[in-house]
Amino acid sequence: MNRIDAKRRNVVDHRKRQFAEATYKETQYPHRLNFYAIPPTADITLEQFEQWAIDRLRILAELEACSFRNKTPAETAAHMKPLLEKYLPLDSSGNEKFLFAQRQKDHYSHFILRLAFSSTEDLRRRFTRVETMLFRLRFQDEPSRDRSAFVKTLNLDWETVDEDEKKELASELVTTVGFNFGGSRKGSNQVQQVMEEEWCKVDWERVPDLIENRRVVLRKGKAYVPAREQQSMVLSEFTAKLEKALEITSRALPRLDEDDRLTPILNHLSKNFITPDSSYNGSGTSVEGMEISARNIDNLSQHFPMCMAHLHRTLKRDAKLMHFGRLQYTLFLKGIGLNLEECLVFWRSSFNKITDDEFNKKYRYNVRHVYGDVGGDSNRRGGGYSPYSCQKILTEHAPGPGDAHGCPYRHFNMENLAALLQASGVSEKGVLQGVQEDKEKQKFHMACNRVFEHIHKNELKKARDEGIMTPVQLDTIVHPNEYFKRSYLLKNLGKQPQQQPQQQQNSGGGGGDGDVKMDG
Template sequence: MIKRDINRVDANRRTILNPARKQFATKAVEGEYTHRLNFYKDTPKGDITLEQFEQWAIDRLRVLAELEACQFRNKNSVETAAHMKPLLDKYLPLSASTLNSPSIQSERQKDHYSHFILRLAFSSTEDLRRRFARVETSLFRIRFQADDARERQSFVENMGLEWETVGDEEKMALSEELRAAGGGYPKRMEDESWFKVDWEKVPELVEGRRVFLKGGKAYVPGREQLGLVVPEFNSRLEKALEVTSRALPRLDEDDRLTPILNHLSQNFTTPDASYNSSTTSLHGADISARNVDGLSSSFPICMQHLHRSLRRDAHLKHYGRLQYTLFLKGIGLNLEECLVFWRTGFSKITDDQFNKEYRYNVRHAYGDVGGDGNRRGNGYSPFSCQKILMEHPPGPGEAHGCPYRHFSMDNLSALLQQVGVKDQEVLRGVKEDKEKQKFHLACNRVFDYVHKQEIKKVKDDGTWTSNQLETLVHPNEYFKRSYLLKNLDKVPKVEQGDVEMKG
């Protein structure tokens, strides 16, 4: 993993990839993207900057990670499409051709390139390939269903898919069978077009008994076109990923690209999020040392566990102190109050010992000491979920890390019950998420349970958008959203509208 925050791209690093090594060999042709939809069968051919390489991939990863979260939360297709629309508009917009938008080509170029960048990042293992194909297919399905009917039909015809149109003579000869397969529809055979395709290509339609089978062919009505196109997209992508995986060892390693690709694939475990103090602070809230105990009910369990350990032992080891100090800094606890908090927390030692052994580290985390090497005097940013999951696993006697990853299921269940999560269905869901290494989804599952009444209220009232309820990937974002939900009647509406974490 590269040490810098991948979301922060150095503006001076706009270097074009080395022509001897770059994957995209020639200048992109303006106007080459005829359709909004894409099967991604052609490798990109234009030059892009390293900054674009990173940022486009990060934006697509946000979309795919949220789409995967929808799948694990068992949202149906309608709920998923509604939830994903604002995120797609923000990170991967694709304007329809009929809008004549000046950004159409740049939007489609970003979509094209970002797909291939992540294809490189997620081809290394079977698990990554399978997950990537699944969520990319889901993304294609959403876009196909939302596309303009004429543009969609033009795209399908242009793909030259291996379907055979059923002629009028054959259609009439099989009219009873076709009508039976369609549940009595259509009443007039000339009102529906039909296609023949190998039955293995449309397993969903066969399973749903929505086609007529004869001689190894599935007769598919035109209204079921989605069931033809989506499996074809998935099949081609799976084959392409296999080809890419075999080619990876032969690719020239670019010392700028390899760490980026590795970091992207690691982020598929949990999406990364950059910290932005302007979007996680709570204006007007009393964030002080004396109030941390009360505020801790809105902490994620990683921070609740640190808080409980501190109160129990009057001590935390180094990484626990660092993780918790930066989190408290992120919720708005200023340096002086943080020093008061730690001094009272370390109640078993003298003032002299505290000043000699711990005071400097707190000041350093805030950037009060340490000079230019310490984020130019701004201190360090609070840890994201991804950083907590991937770096410095806890050892004996240490309380930092992510309980969903680092605890045994028995200990995790005990901790969750201590903080009020006793619903057996929720605990079973957390166990399944943990087994599948979907640690951030387990955390979101608990958040949804703890705040189910408040979430229902803001959804029913329409006061929060789906953007404001997207999957949490940062402890400080967790706290802010929890605090706002628990104080709906106290927090100004403008503050509630600023709940989203910036990426």
């Protein structure tokens, strides 16, 4: 017997209506720019879901890095152009099918990251800020005709100024914003330009920045804004709508907990906002002509990031490292191209206080396992485990007493960090102060990049001035092995490469960032 009241059977909780399942609607992209007001509904693969989000995250993280480095708008635009072309291209003209694919990726990746970064107020605030920066970059780059056509589709609460009103206020418009037309002196040519310009009027509270810079006319509580100054209002509208949308998304997140496919991906993406993750290619950090051998590691350590330099010094001092320190350092050495045989030689010579028998029993198997020489089938097929990225070092396996692994910028107090930096030759007060500010803001990868740029400032200037390295090659470092490669290349600009030893085997990486057992 059915005990459910038939009259109440179809009643839907009003709180769930706003999160009702979306019906499929084919999306059109008539414009390059997007306010992301309509969620996507078409199906995509899990691989697209993750890869599109990662590509967009790279762009947002790099924009945030430009902001923390106090780059000017022009410098930011120049720096971001090749990165956008590589990870998130968005052309204004071309093959229709090609343009659709670009705009679809942009649309979907925004909403995927919106899911990932709406869980906390801090993530929502940061996401809104960098998304607005990205929109501003594109808005400024958009041809004026396409930009005007896009703005008209937004149906913003603006009142267009007609011809009669422009004539009536022409003298005031010229006086107030005359510098926009090439000078402050009034004349017939300027009046004509005022008449040709599209103007709108809005409540003055909406454009405080334009009022402060005297770029608008105020009359009866209304601000008269020329088309070329409407960017400020469009950006404010974009930010306000995104903030509201993120609040709504945060309330919908509990419904995703039941989906065991998406939740791990979204959690991984939100973690990566501490520092963007970096995929590792086994050959991506090798340098042609560089001698990678056990005997040369001490010499190469001058190019190590602080995390690996600290492990190297600790190993030399104590002739031992704890479990996660050995794992982190072994994977890094593997990533720079040290083959299995040389790695075993390196660890045996470093552990100089123990016997051969003790080394073979406690440590030899573990090193071979990291390289994929022994272990499970999946480990062998993948060639072992990949070197840890900055993101993994920052977020997993926090060091305890006696440990030397982890990220010094995160896990050291400022006093110990300053001592470590000074021991590495970084003693300028301004750099140390900047590192402290980055640490307080939890921008640990920015602190590392700040130190890198200080140590290599002369080489970086030469590389940029002579066009030796492109902006893509000089983007923010998010992997210790990339730090090493870039440091070595910069310090050896214009030098003949050393003779490369016979091709080493088992030096490449593969597989994902996995945990492996290193007992002893």
